[in-house]
Amino acid sequence: MTDIAVLERLTRLTPLGVRLLDAATGSFVTDGITADAYPRVDPERRTRALVNRSSVFVFNGLPGMGEVERGAGDDAYWAAQVPRYPFVLEVQDAQNRFLPFTLDVLLPARRLLTFGFGSPLGSPLSPPSSADRWLPIFSSPSRPLPDGMGALRAEIAYLDGAGERQPAAWALVEARGPGQPLATGMADAGGRVFLPLPYPKPIVVLGSPATPRVPITAQTWPIDVTVRYARSLAVPVIPNLAAALTQPAATAWSDTARTTPLTQATLRFGRELLLASLDATGKPSTLLITPAGSPP
Numbered sequence: 646m647t648d649i650a651v652l653e654r655l656t657r658l659t660p661l662g663v664r665l666l667d668a669a670t671g672s673f674v675t676d677g678i679t680a681d682a683y684p685r686v687d688p689e690r691r692t693r694a695l696v697n698r699s700s701v702f703v704f705n706g707l708p709g710m711g712e713v714e715r716g717a718g719d720d721a722y723w724a725a726q727v728p729r730y731p732f733v734l735e736v737q738d739a740q741n742r743f744l745p746f747t748l749d750v751l752l753p754a755r756r757l758l759t760f761g762f763g764s765p766l767g768s769p770l771s772p773p774s775s776a777d778r779w780l781p782i783f784s785s786p787s788r789p790l791p792d793g794m795g796a797l798r799a800e801i802a803y804l805d806g807a808g809e810r811q812p813a814a815w816a817l818v819e820a821r822g823p824g825q826p827l828a829t830g831m832a833d834a835g836g837r838v839f840l841p842l843p844y845p846k847p848i849v850v851l852g853s854p855a856t857p858r859v860p861i862t863a864q865t866w867p868i869d870v871t872v873r874y875a876r877s878l879a880v881p882v883i884p885n886l887a888a889a890l891t892q893p894a895a896t897a898w899s900d901t902a903r904t905t906p907l908t909q910a911t912l913r914f915g916r917e918l919l920l921a922s923l924d925a926t927g928k929p930s931t932l933l934i935t936p937a938g939s940p941p
Contacts, residue, residue, distance in 0.1 A: 658718040660753035661704040663694075665736065666779040667743075668829055669841035670791055673700035674782055677740040684708055685731040685749065701757065707732070713753045723755045734758070735883065736780075742788040744831055746886040748780070760890065780886065783831040786839040795912050797840040799920035801832050801872060802931040803895075812836030813934060815884040817873040817892055818920075822866050822912065831889060834880065836931070842868070844914065866912045870920065872897045876936050893937040898922045901930050 661682055665674045680694040680702040687708070694702035705714060709730060716722045728751035737745040750758065757778035790796050797820055801813040816832040822845040830840030845866045873892040899907040901924045912918045921929035 657705070658714055658716055658753075659703050659705050660707060660710050660713050660730075661694075661732070661734070661750065661758075662701050662754070662756075663734065663758045664699075664701050664779040665782045668781040668783050669794070673779070674743065675700050675702075677738055677742070678702075678782075679737050679739065680704075681735045682707060682732050682750075683735070685733050688733070691735075707752070710752065726753055726755070728752060728754060736782065737883075738782075738785070741785055743782045744785050744833060745883045746782070746889070747881075747883050748886045760887075781829070781890075783829070784839050784841060786833055786837040788839060788841075791841050793844075795842040795844050795914070796917040797830065797838075797842055797868070797870075797910075797912075797920065798917055799832075799838050799932045801836040801838060801874070801897075801934055803874070803876070803934050803936055810931060810933075813872075813874045813895075813936075814877075814880045815889050816895070816934070817889065819871040819873065821869045831884070834882070842912065842918070844912075862914055864914050868910050868912045868918065870897065870908060870910055872932070872934050874934060874936050895934040895936045898933045898935070901925070901933055903933060903935065907932070 663680065665678060666672070667674050675696045681691045682694070682704050683691045690708045692704055692707050694704045697703055730752040732750050732752050734748045734750055735745070748758070758780055759778035760780065797818065799818065801816050802810040803813050805811050812834070813832060813836045814834045816836065816838065818830045818832070818838050818840055820828045820840060820842060822842065825843060825845055828840060828842055830838050832838040847861050847864055872895045874895040875892045897907040897920070899905040899922060901922045907920065907922070910918055910920055919929060920932045922931065922933040924930050
């Protein structure tokens with residue numbers, strides 16, 4: 646038997662990895678998506694991620710991270726590491742199906758990036774024991790509706806100090822149907838939001854054959870709705886994901902006179918649910934909101 650002497654061991658680890666989950670369908674997205682990372686102080690030094698077979702965007706060759714990437718990668722190595730290099734993750738969709746976002750991160754990160762989920766979502770520093778690690782990516786208004794789903798749409802605006810309507814850029818809309826998990830969508834820079842919704846379970850009437858039955862095409866469901874928005878002096882071209890997901894609840898209005906809050910709407914099978922404030926004639930308008938901390 647020939648003995649083999651190991652003269653040198655070379656390792657290569659990645660200081661940043663992320664999976665992107667379609668917030669509407671719950672599937673991981675890679676096709677047509679670009680993920681770049683760059684030092685926070687030097688956006689020109691960009692590195693584009695490669696996607697592996699586990700749908701993970703993997704970053705290697707990041708500026709200033711050569712020594713980190715050549716580390717041993719074992720428990721002792723990571724125990725001695727302190728995330729200390731400020732970078733920005735930037736995600737965009739060349740096909741315009743999903744909204745872009747940026748996220749400030751400190752590297753190296755041993756595990757995939759994720760958030761602590763709640764309502765609203767919390768810090769990206771989730772417990773190490775978390776098994777499912779991903780970042781959400783939200784539908785743009787131009788995305789085709791996924792098969793078998795309902796749709797919620799709105800154009801969200803608020804009144805500025807001069808009483809003029811301004812788009813609520815990057816606002817969040819949360820919606821929940823009977824027996825359904827919370828669904829979250831994000832508005833684009835113009836305040837337009839498209840939120841695909843799974844249909845709740847159909848209403849089934851049990852009884853004698855003479856009992857009236859409601860066909861699926863005529864069924865409706867109440868949808869609880871929350872809008873989250875924080876005004877910003879300078880609206881970013883690309884939203885910061887952490888800032889967007891931690892926006893406080895705003896007040897959405899059923900009417901343009903802002904007398905009745907809008908907290909629930911009706912989803913009809915096969916028809917888009919439009920959230921809007923009604924004017925004095927009953928005509929739907931943009932969905933007016935009052936951001937948290939603003940006068941009514």
